[in-house]
Amino acid sequence: MTDVLLRQRSEDPVAPREVVRRSAxxxxxxxxxxxxxxxxGMYALFVLYPMLQSIQYSFYDWDGIGPAKPAGLDNxxxxxxxxxxxxSVEHAFILIVFYSVLPVGLGLVAxxxxxxxxxxxxxxxxxxxxxxxxxxxxxAAGIAWTWMYSSDGLVNQVLRAVGLERHTRAWxxxxxxxxxxxGVIGVWVMLGFCTVLLLxxxxxxxxxxxxxxRLDGAGRVHEFLAVTLPGLRRELVVxxxxxxxxxxxxxxxxxxSTQGGPGYQTMVPGVxxxxxTFLQQHVGQASALxxxxxxxxxxxxxxxxxxxxxx
Amino acid sequence: MTESTVAQRVTRTGILLALMLFAIVPLLSMFxxxxxxxxxxxxxxxxxGDPHWHNFVDAWSSANFLALFRSSILIVVGVVPATxxxxxxxxxxxxxxxxxxxxxxxxxxxxxxTLPFEALITPLYYDLQSxxxxxxxxxxxxxxxxxxxxxxxxxxxxxxxxxxxxxxxxAKVDGATGWQTFRRIHxxxxxxxxxxxxxxxxxxxxxxxxxxxVLVDDPSxxxxxxxxxxxxxxxxxxxxxxxAGSLLIMLPSLVIFLIFQxxxxxxxxxxxxx
Numbered sequence: 001m002t003d004v005l006l007r008q009r010s011e012d013p014v015a016p017r018e019v020v021r022r023s024a025x026x027x028x029x030x031x032x033x034x035x036x037x038x039x040x041g042m043y044a045l046f047v048l049y050p051m052l053q054s055i056q057y058s059f060y061d062w063d064g065i066g067p068a069k070p071a072g073l074d075n076x077x078x079x080x081x082x083x084x085x086x087x088s089v090e091h092a093f094i095l096i097v098f099y100s101v102l103p104v105g106l107g108l109v110a111x112x113x114x115x116x117x118x119x120x121x122x123x124x125x126x127x128x129x130x131x132x133x134x135x136x137x138x139x140a141a142g143i144a145w146t147w148m149y150s151s152d153g154l155v156n157q158v159l160r161a162v163g164l165e166r167h168t169r170a171w172x173x174x175x176x177x178x179x180x181x182x183g184v185i186g187v188w189v190m191l192g193f194c195t196v197l198l199l200x201x202x203x204x205x206x207x208x209x210x211x212x213x214r215l216d217g218a219g220r221v222h223e224f225l226a227v228t229l230p231g232l233r234r235e236l237v238v239x240x241x242x243x244x245x246x247x248x249x250x251x252x253x254x255x256x257s258t259q260g261g262p263g264y265q266t267m268v269p270g271v272x273x274x275x276x277t278f279l280q281q282h283v284g285q286a287s288a289l290x291x292x293x294x295x296x297x298x299x300x301x302x303x304x305x306x307x308x309x310x311x
Numbered sequence: 312m313t314e315s316t317v318a319q320r321v322t323r324t325g326i327l328l329a330l331m332l333f334a335i336v337p338l339l340s341m342f343x344x345x346x347x348x349x350x351x352x353x354x355x356x357x358x359x360g361d362p363h364w365h366n367f368v369d370a371w372s373s374a375n376f377l378a379l380f381r382s383s384i385l386i387v388v389g390v391v392p393a394t395x396x397x398x399x400x401x402x403x404x405x406x407x408x409x410x411x412x413x414x415x416x417x418x419x420x421x422x423x424x425t426l427p428f429e430a431l432i433t434p435l436y437y438d439l440q441s442x443x444x445x446x447x448x449x450x451x452x453x454x455x456x457x458x459x460x461x462x463x464x465x466x467x468x469x470x471x472x473x474x475x476x477x478x479x480x481x482a483k484v485d486g487a488t489g490w491q492t493f494r495r496i497h498x499x500x501x502x503x504x505x506x507x508x509x510x511x512x513x514x515x516x517x518x519x520x521x522x523x524x525v526l527v528d529d530p531s532x533x534x535x536x537x538x539x540x541x542x543x544x545x546x547x548x549x550x551x552x553x554x555a556g557s558l559l560i561m562l563p564s565l566v567i568f569l570i571f572q573x574x575x576x577x578x579x580x581x582x583x584x585x
Contacts (some may be wrong), residue, residue, distance in 0.1 A: 006402045032408035038397045038400065040420070042403050042453075043420060046435065049434075051434075054430060054434050075355065081382055105506065110326075110486060113326060117323075117327075125331075126330075129334050136564055137517070138536075139537075139540055141337075144554060146335075147340065147341065147355075147550060147553075148340060150550075155340060188337070191333075245427070249427030249430075252520045255524075270427065271430070273429045273430070274429065278436075283437075290433060293430055297426070297427060298422070298425055
C-alpha cells in the first residue's frame with residue numbers, strides 16, 4: 001500500500017497533497033476537539049477564569065472575607081498615584097537591565113568566545129557550568145546570594161582582602177545598593193540560559209558567511225556585527241522575551257532575599273501583589289496591580305516578538 | 312576558526328574563566344559554609360579546619376526533609392505525567408488535525424505563555440478555598456497543570472508541525488485509524504520532544520515556590536523549594552544549617568540536569584527557537 005502511494009507521489013509530487021490539504025480544511029474535524037479538551041479545560045479553569053476574576057476584583061474594595069464594595073477605578077488610579085505601587089513598577093523596569101540586557105550582552109560575549117574554542121572538555125565545562133544557576137530553585141539562588149551579600153559574606157571578604165574595607169556593607173540592607181545587588185542575582189540566573197541558546201544559534205550560522213566576511217577583510221568586530229548578530233535574530237528574540245518576562249514577574253529571589261526592603265527599595269509588583277492580598281487583605285488593590293502587570297508584560301513582549309518575525 | 316595570537320587566546324580564556332567563576336562561586340561559598348562548625352558565623356569562602364559533614368544530616372532532620380522530598384515527589388508525579396499527556400494530545404491535534412476554532416484555542420493558550428503566576432495567585436487562592444482544596448497537595452498540583460499547559464502545548468505543537476503531512480496521509484491510505492496513526496507513527500517520533508518537556512516540567516514543579524507558599528500552610532505538604540522558604544524563616548540566623556539545607560534541596564535539580572544535560576540543552580535549543 002505504502003509502495004503504491006510512494007510511486008504515485010513520485011509521478012506527481014505536488015497534486016495529491018494539495019488536494020488532501022484543501023479538502024481537510026473544508027471539513028472541520030469535530031472529534032479532534034476531544035484531543036484538545038483536557039489541556040484547554042485545565043488551562044481555562046486555572047488560568048483564564050482566574051484572570052477574568054482578577055479583572056473583576058480590581059474594581060472592588062474587598063478584604064477577602066466580608067462583602068465586596070464597588071470601588072470604581074480607585075484601585076487603578078492608586079497604581080499611578082501611590083508611591084510604593086508606582087515604585088514597584090519602576091523597579092521592575094530597572095530589573096530588566098539586570099535580568100535581560102546584561103545577560104543577553106554577556107551571553108553574546110560568552111557564546112562568541114566559546115564558539116572559537118575547539119570542541120572539547122573545556123567548552124563543554126564552560127557551557128554546563130554557566131547553565132547550572134538556571135536549573136536550581138530560585139529560592140536556593142536567593143539564599144546563596146543573601147549569604148554572599150551579608151556582612152560576613154564573600155563579597156565583603158573580597159573587598160577586605162583587596163584593601164577596600166571602607167566599602168564593605170550589608171549590601172541587601174543598603175538603601176542605594178539593595179536593588180542593583182538583587183539585580184546581580186538576576187544576571188547570575190539568566191546568563192547561562194542566554195549563553196547556551198545563543199551558542200546554539202551561532203552553530204546554525206552558515207560557515208560560508210564567516211569565510212566571506214574574512215575574505216572581505218572584516219575584523220572580529222565587523223564580523224560580529226555583520227554575520228553573528230543578524231544570524232542570531234531569532235535566538236535573541238527568544239532570550240529577550242524569556243528574560244524580560246522573568247524580570248517583570250520576579251518574585252522568588254526578592255521574597256527570599258529582601259522581601260522588598262529596605263523600605264520599599266526593592267519592592268516589585270510580584271511581591272507587592274503577594275503582600276497586598278495575603279498580609280494586608282487589600283484584594284482589590286492586589287488584583288488591579290496583577291492585571292496591570294499581566295498587561296504590561298504583554299505590551300512589552302508584543303513588539304519584541306514582532307521584531308523576530310520580520311525578515 | 313580564526314587564527315588567534317597567544318594574547319588573544321589568553322584574554323578569551325580569562326574572560327570565560329571569570330564568567331564561570333561568577334556562576335560557581337556562590338555555590339562554593341555555600342558548600343564551605345555548610346561544612347563549618349554548627350552555629351558559628353564563618354567567613355564567605357573559607358575551607359573549615361575540620362569539616363563538619365554531619366551538618367548535612369542535621370539539616371536533613373531539622374527541616375524534616377524526608378517528608379518534604381516525599382511531598383515534592385507526590386507533587387511532581389501529580390503534575391508531570393498528566394501535563395505531558397494533555398499537552399502532547401493538544402499539541403498533536405492543533406498541529407496535525409483540523410481542530411474547529413484551532414486558531415482561537417491556540418491564540419488563547421499563547422497569551423498564557425506570558426502570564427506571570429503572581430497575576431493569578433489571588434483569585435486562585437479564593438477559588439481553591441471554595442473548592443475545599445486549600446492546604447492539600449491538590450491545591451498545588453491542579454493549578455500547576457493549568458499554568459504549565461501553555462508552554463507544553465506550544466512546545467509539542469512546534470514538534471508536530473515539523474512532521475511531514477505525507478506521513479499522516481500514508482497511514483490513512485493504509486487504513487490506519489486516527490488513533491493508530493498517532494500511537495504507532497507520531498508518538499514514537501515525538502519521544503525526544505515529550506521527554507525534554509517532562510524534564511523541564513520536573514524542574515518547574517520541583518523548584519516551584521509561590522504556589523506552595525500561598526496555597527499550603529503546612530510546610531511538610533509543600534514542594535522542597537516551598538519548604539526551604541519556611542526553613543529559612545525558622546533558621547535564617549543559622550547560616551551553616553541553612554546552607555547545608557539549601558544544598559540538599561538543590562541536589563536533585565542538579566543531578567537531573569547533569570544526567571540529561573546533553574539532550575536537555577539540545578532540546579531546549581530546538582524547541583525554543585521554533
